[in-house]
Every structure is written in C-alpha cells, then in structure tokens.
Amino acid sequence: MSYLMSNYTPLKVTFVKGVGCYLIDDKDEQYLDALCGVGVVGLGHCHQDITKTIQTQAANLLHTSNWYHIQYQEDLAEKLCQLSNMDKAFFANSGAEANEAAIKIVRLHGHANHINNPTILTANQSFHGRTMATLSATGNPKIQEGFTPLVSNFIYFDFNNIKAIKAHENNNNIVAVMLEPIQGESGIIIPDKNYLNQVQEICNNNNWLLILDEIQTGIGRTGKLFAHNYNNITPDLLTLAKGLGNGIPIGACLAKGKASQILTPGTHGSTFGGNPLACKTALTVLEIIEKDNILDNVLVMGEYIISSFRNKLKNSNKVFEIRSKGLMIAIELNQDCSTLLQKALNNKLLINITGQTIRLLPPLIINQYDADILIDKVSNLINTL
Numbered sequence: 001m002s003y004l005m006s007n008y009t010p011l012k013v014t015f016v017k018g019v020g021c022y023l024i025d026d027k028d029e030q031y032l033d034a035l036c037g038v039g040v041v042g043l044g045h046c047h048q049d050i051t052k053t054i055q056t057q058a059a060n061l062l063h064t065s066n067w068y069h070i071q072y073q074e075d076l077a078e079k080l081c082q083l084s085n086m087d088k089a090f091f092a093n094s095g096a097e098a099n100e101a102a103i104k105i106v107r108l109h110g111h112a113n114h115i116n117n118p119t120i121l122t123a124n125q126s127f128h129g130r131t132m133a134t135l136s137a138t139g140n141p142k143i144q145e146g147f148t149p150l151v152s153n154f155i156y157f158d159f160n161n162i163k164a165i166k167a168h169e170n171n172n173n174i175v176a177v178m179l180e181p182i183q184g185e186s187g188i189i190i191p192d193k194n195y196l197n198q199v200q201e202i203c204n205n206n207n208w209l210l211i212l213d214e215i216q217t218g219i220g221r222t223g224k225l226f227a228h229n230y231n232n233i234t235p236d237l238l239t240l241a242k243g244l245g246n247g248i249p250i251g252a253c254l255a256k257g258k259a260s261q262i263l264t265p266g267t268h269g270s271t272f273g274g275n276p277l278a279c280k281t282a283l284t285v286l287e288i289i290e291k292d293n294i295l296d297n298v299l300v301m302g303e304y305i306i307s308s309f310r311n312k313l314k315n316s317n318k319v320f321e322i323r324s325k326g327l328m329i330a331i332e333l334n335q336d337c338s339t340l341l342q343k344a345l346n347n348k349l350l351i352n353i354t355g356q357t358i359r360l361l362p363p364l365i366i367n368q369y370d371a372d373i374l375i376d377k378v379s380n381l382i383n384t385l
C-alpha cells in the first residue's frame with residue numbers, strides 16, 4: 001500500500017544515483033536517460049560544478065524569503081534579461097507558476113487599459129501547466145476534464161494557422177496571445193519557420209502582449225538559448241523553468257517594456273521563489289552553458305541523431321514522421337506505441353511515449369558514443385512493433 005495519491009503511474013524502477021546521461025537503479029543497473037526528468041536535467045545528472053554550487057550554497061544560506069534583498073536573485077535576473085533582451089524578472093518554483101505570473105500580468109495590463117474582461121488566446125494542443133489558471137490556458141480537454149468551472153477568458157486557436165489568430169482581431173477583450181514556440185507535451189509540434197514572426201506582428205498591430213512559454217524549449221533545448229531566437233523576435237513575456245535549475249526547482253517570468261512595469265508591491269509573490277539556492281544554481285547552469293559551448297553540442301548532436309534516425313529508419317513502414325529541433329526529438333509512428341515504454345525500460349532506456357509518438361529529450365551534453373547507443377536502442381525498439 002502506498003500513502004501517495006494516485007495521480008501518477010510510475011514505472012517500477014527506483015533510481016538511486018545519476019551520472020551524466022545515466023541513471024543507476026537500486027540493483028546497480030544503468031539506464032540511458034533520454035528524457036532528462038522531462039527536459040530538466042539538461043546538463044546531465046549530478047554535474048560536478050552544479051553539485052559544488054549546491055553544496056557550497058547549502059552550507060552558506062538556503063532561504064531568507066523575498067522580504068529581504070537576495071543578491072543572487074538580482075544577479076540571475078540581470079543575466080537572464082541580458083541573454084533574452086528582456087527587462088525584468090519574477091522568480092517562482094515551477095513552470096506552471098511562471099505561467100501564472102504571466103497570466104496575472106496580462107490581466108492587470110488589461111484592467112489598466114480599461115478592458116474589463118481581459119481574454120487570452122492560447123493554442124489547441126498546448127500545455128501550460130496543472131494549476132487552475134494554467135490548465136484553463138491549456139488547449140486540451142483531457143487536461144481540463146473534471147475541473148470545471150475553469151478560469152474564464154481563454155480562447156483557443158489552431159496552432160500554426162495564422163488565420164485562426166487573425167479571426168479574433170475584432171475582439172476588443174483580447175489582451176494577449178500565449179503559446180509554446182514548439183508544442184512539447186503534445187509531441188514536438190514545430191510550426192512553420194515564420195509563424196512566430198507573424199504572430200508577433202499581429203500582436204503588435206492589435207496592441208496585444210505576446211507570452212512565449214519556453215518552459216520546455218528554453219535553456220538550450222533547441223540549440224539556441226531560447227527557441228524564439230530562431231525568429232529574431234522578443235516577446236513581451238517569456239516563461240522558463242525545467243532546464244533553468246538542472247533539477248533544483250525554479251521558474252522565471254521575464255517581461256519586456258510595458259509588461260515589465262505592471263507588477264507593483266502586493267500584486268504577486270511566492271515564499272520560496274527566487275531563493276539563494278535556486279538562483280545560485282541557475283546562475284551556474286547559465287555559466288556552464290556558455291563556458292562549455294553547450295549550444296554547439298546541441299546543434300551538432302541534434303543533427304547527428306536526427307540524420308542517423310532518418311537513415312536507419314528510412315525503410316521502416318512503421319514510421320510516420322520524424323520531427324526535431326536541436327535535442328527535442330519526436331518519432332511519430334503510424335500506430336499506437338505505448339507498449340514501447342516498458343520495453344525501453346527493460347532495455348535500460350528512458351523515453352516518453354504519447355500515443356503514437358516517441359519523444360526524446362536527451363541531455364544537452366550527450367556525446368556521439370551515447371548518441372549511438374540511443375539511436376540503436378530506439379531503432380531496435382521500433383522494429384519490435
């Protein structure tokens with residue numbers, strides 16, 4: 001009997017140690033982690049510089065609350081704003097909370113502009129989190145089922161269809177468009193090259209704010225620090241989490257221009273958000289990404305893995321489509337492949353499956369040796385279907 005609530009269905013394996021791209025279970029078996037704790041541990045498990053930072057910071061100071069100045073929070077805000085061309089940061093503990101902050105900011109912005117029913121456009125098949133506001137923002141009825149009444153004033157549009165957004169131009173209640181540059185949870189759905197540019201143009205023309213949820217795509221996952229760097233745009237709000245702390249919980253909502261001036265004392269807060277441990281760790285993550293040229297590795301390994309898959313699977317009648325950007329990789333099959341999850345585990349490989357799609361989010365530090373193991377294991381799995 002477990003005392004845990006039943007909202008998860010964990011696989012029957014207990015990991016006790018992590019080293020780089022590998023997790024080791026309580027029977028001393030080693031698994032290649034091609035999922036990274038769902039896109040979190042990008043720099044690999046127990047990276048020595050991060051471990052050192054955590055150890056040192058834990059010995060110095062863990063938490064003070066936001067009632068006092070926190071220097072590492074200032075430093076991280078400055079660093080993230082410089083890297084993203086944003087102006088201000090708010091720190092939270094998770095992706096959903098980062099998005100909550102963005103949603104609250106655009107609602108305040110709407111009211112400040114005398115819009116009494118501020119409404120946000122979000123995409124079908126998106127994923128923005130599990131809190132009430134973020135699951136309401138999530139354009140997926142499965143995530144929302146059983147939780148009505150939802151937080152109101154979200155309108156859903158079809159992703160990668162610019163007309164679907166334009167159709168709302170006459171709605172005076174719209175204050176923002178919120179979207180993932182690449183839809184992660186719904187199976188790595190990559191829009192057309194100029195889609196984000198077009199969305200930003202519509203936002204500019206209508207005085208709407210653009211919220212980019214880069215919780216999964218950010219911090220190097222796609223080969224740029226942020227996926228929207230491929231489009232040379234700057235959103236009004238940018239949310240981050242996952243890879244930012246490499247396993248230490250942290251979320252960030254960055255804001256630009258007018259969006260950065262909206263929160264005033266008392267309008268938002270978090271007890272834990274932006275504590276010295278999380279901020280110092282995130283600073284170390286960003287340092288390592290720069291120092292070790294991690295983005296180059298993501299591009300090179302991403303290209304290597306995807307071309308190897310295309311080559312190896314070219315004659316497979318089971319593959320419908322292979323999609324990727326950097327180390328966000330999806331292999332969509334033409335049949336349900338849920339059974340592969342357990343088979344992969346038996347083969348000492350950790351992946352994600354959603355319906356017909358195998359999703360891979362391997363560590364950003366993966367090298368060719370481990371990439372070859374990954375390619376072999378996944379290709380062999382597909383052949384077992």
Ligand SMILES: Cc1ncc(COP(=O)(O)O)c(C=O)c1O
Nearest residue numbers: 094095096127128129184215216
């Ligand atoms: C794009 C996106 N937004 C938000 C979230 C929610 O983040 P968290 O689980 O940290 O609340 C996720 C998590 O998968 C995500 O992929």
